[in-house]
Amino acid sequence: MSNRKPPGGLSGLANPTRFLSLVNAVTPWLAGLTVLLIGYGLYLSFFQAPPDYQQGQTVKIMFIHVPSAWISMFAYTVIALSALGVLIWRHPLADVSAKAAAPIGATFTFIVLVTGSLWGKPMWGTYWVWDARLTSMLILFLLYLGLIALRQAIEDPVRAARATAILALVGAVNLPIIKFSVDWWNTLHQPASVFRMGGPTIDPSLLTPLFVMGAGFFALFTLLHLLAMRAEILSRRVHALQQIAVQRAAAA
Amino acid sequence: MIRACLALLRRDLTLSWREGGAIGTALGFYFTVVVLTPLGLGPDLNLLSRIAAGMLWVALLLAGLLSADRIFHNDYEDGSLDLLMLGPIPLELAAGIKSLAHWIATGIPLTLLAPVLGLLLNLPIDAYGMLMLSLLAGTPAVSFLAAIGAALTLGLRRSGVLIALLVLPLYVPVLIFGVSSVSAATTGPGSPWSALLILCAISLISIVLSPIAAAAALRASQR
Numbered sequence: 001m002s003n004r005k006p007p008g009g010l011s012g013l014a015n016p017t018r019f020l021s022l023v024n025a026v027t028p029w030l031a032g033l034t035v036l037l038i039g040y041g042l043y044l045s046f047f048q049a050p051p052d053y054q055q056g057q058t059v060k061i062m063f064i065h066v067p068s069a070w071i072s073m074f075a076y077t078v079i080a081l082s083a084l085g086v087l088i089w090r091h092p093l094a095d096v097s098a099k100a101a102a103p104i105g106a107t108f109t110f111i112v113l114v115t116g117s118l119w120g121k122p123m124w125g126t127y128w129v130w131d132a133r134l135t136s137m138l139i140l141f142l143l144y145l146g147l148i149a150l151r152q153a154i155e156d157p158v159r160a161a162r163a164t165a166i167l168a169l170v171g172a173v174n175l176p177i178i179k180f181s182v183d184w185w186n187t188l189h190q191p192a193s194v195f196r197m198g199g200p201t202i203d204p205s206l207l208t209p210l211f212v213m214g215a216g217f218f219a220l221f222t223l224l225h226l227l228a229m230r231a232e233i234l235s236r237r238v239h240a241l242q243q244i245a246v247q248r249a250a251a252a
Numbered sequence: 253m254i255r256a257c258l259a260l261l262r263r264d265l266t267l268s269w270r271e272g273g274a275i276g277t278a279l280g281f282y283f284t285v286v287v288l289t290p291l292g293l294g295p296d297l298n299l300l301s302r303i304a305a306g307m308l309w310v311a312l313l314l315a316g317l318l319s320a321d322r323i324f325h326n327d328y329e330d331g332s333l334d335l336l337m338l339g340p341i342p343l344e345l346a347a348g349i350k351s352l353a354h355w356i357a358t359g360i361p362l363t364l365l366a367p368v369l370g371l372l373l374n375l376p377i378d379a380y381g382m383l384m385l386s387l388l389a390g391t392p393a394v395s396f397l398a399a400i401g402a403a404l405t406l407g408l409r410r411s412g413v414l415i416a417l418l419v420l421p422l423y424v425p426v427l428i429f430g431v432s433s434v435s436a437a438t439t440g441p442g443s444p445w446s447a448l449l450i451l452c453a454i455s456l457i458s459i460v461l462s463p464i465a466a467a468a469a470l471r472a473s474q475r
Contacts, residue, residue, distance in 0.1 A: 142420070150418060153408045162472030163472050169465070170462075171422075
């Protein structure tokens with residue numbers, strides 16, 4: 001075994017030890033990049049971006065709200081792809097990725113809902129509107145909660161991995177249908193009269209900070225995901241070592 | 253093969269009929285929820301007739317979920333699930349047949365009870381036909397999607413609550429198109445048939461896809 005050349009490329013990364021060393025090498029750089037991007041983005045959005053002519057200063061909620069929405073959907077994509085990895089290649093690292101991404105995605109979805117409702121109060125005069133977008137975000141949040149709850153309810157780790165992977169894929173198939181049906185529902189019940197995001201398309205002075213913040217949030221998600229994966233791999237190792245110790249103690 | 257499938261279907265239906273409790277509980281639950289609604293909202297008949305379709309659908313989803321964990325649970329307890337996995341029928345087909353049995357034993361009785369409850373909620377008379385059609389078209393999706401949740405949570409503690417959390421988000425499209433076909437039949441705008449056809453499509457998709465997911469979940473649970 002020891003004299004065999006380690007496989008290179010992506011399949012080499014599938015080895016947890018090599019993955020851990022990569023994470024350790026990348027983390028400081030990624031952390032620095034995240035701080036720089038979000039710091040610059042916050043500077044841009046607070047001091048450079050002009051207040052909107054209609055919304056005033058509250059438009060700045062957008063710089064947290066919209067990137068969080070991107071991440072909340074991106075995280076579900078990561079989970080669904082990892083679920084494919086679990087079910088097709090049965091690789092433990094894919095399950096680590098899926099498990100680590102679920103709480104992060106749920107948190108970003110929660111941030112979207114909270115910031116959206118705080119933005120909604122001054123703009124629409126109410127904290128919650130059953131708008132199609134808000135509703136589908138809320139359902140995405142419920143799907144995340146379901147994933148986390150199912151994982152916690154199953155004790156056997158292999159079964160938990162497969163079951164959550166199946167649920168993630170079922171959710172991924174359903175999400176477009178849910179999105180479509182919620183759009184239909186909203187247009188049927190309430191024409192777009194309460195509020196419209198349209199009107200002026202977003203001005204470049206607001207768009208630049210938004211994209212910087214978006215890049216910063218992507219870096220933040222990657223960083224959190226890698227750190228959570230590292231913590232999960234290490235805790236699984238500790239668990240395995242504990243079981244070996246228990247077996248030794250029982251044998252002695 | 254077909255004989256084996258029919259035998260499985262007949263066995264499941266006989267079991268749920270002889271047991272009795274499951275159907276009765278679902279019907280009683282449905283009845284109770286609908287009876288409690290006017291007590292909570294006040295006896296205003298105009299208000300009730302406006303929300304009748306939505307209430308009937310929401311209560312039906314909850315009542316269908318109530319018996320969902322029984323789809324695989326009894327077979328899991330007495331070991332016949334192991335025999336099913338070893339037997340000649342592919343597990344996907346077996347999961348589909350068991351979901352079908354759940355639909356016949358739960359979905360159809362609930363559908364038949366719905367118009368009676370519609371009277372209590374002052375549902376407009378011309379909506380009854382569309383209500384029955386939409387319930388008939390939508391309840392297969394309810395049973396087949398519930399089977400995914402039942403298979404995922406097989407043998408877990410508190411599986412009933414967990415099924416609700418897992419499956420209710422998946423019911424959103426069924427609920428929306430079910431209710432909108434009924435309300436389009438009474439108040440408009442638009443024809444109720446488009447919503448009904450989409451509801452049929454959702455049911456057909458879930459009939460095809462959810463046995464695959466349920467069978468995969470069953471295999472994961474039986475390592």
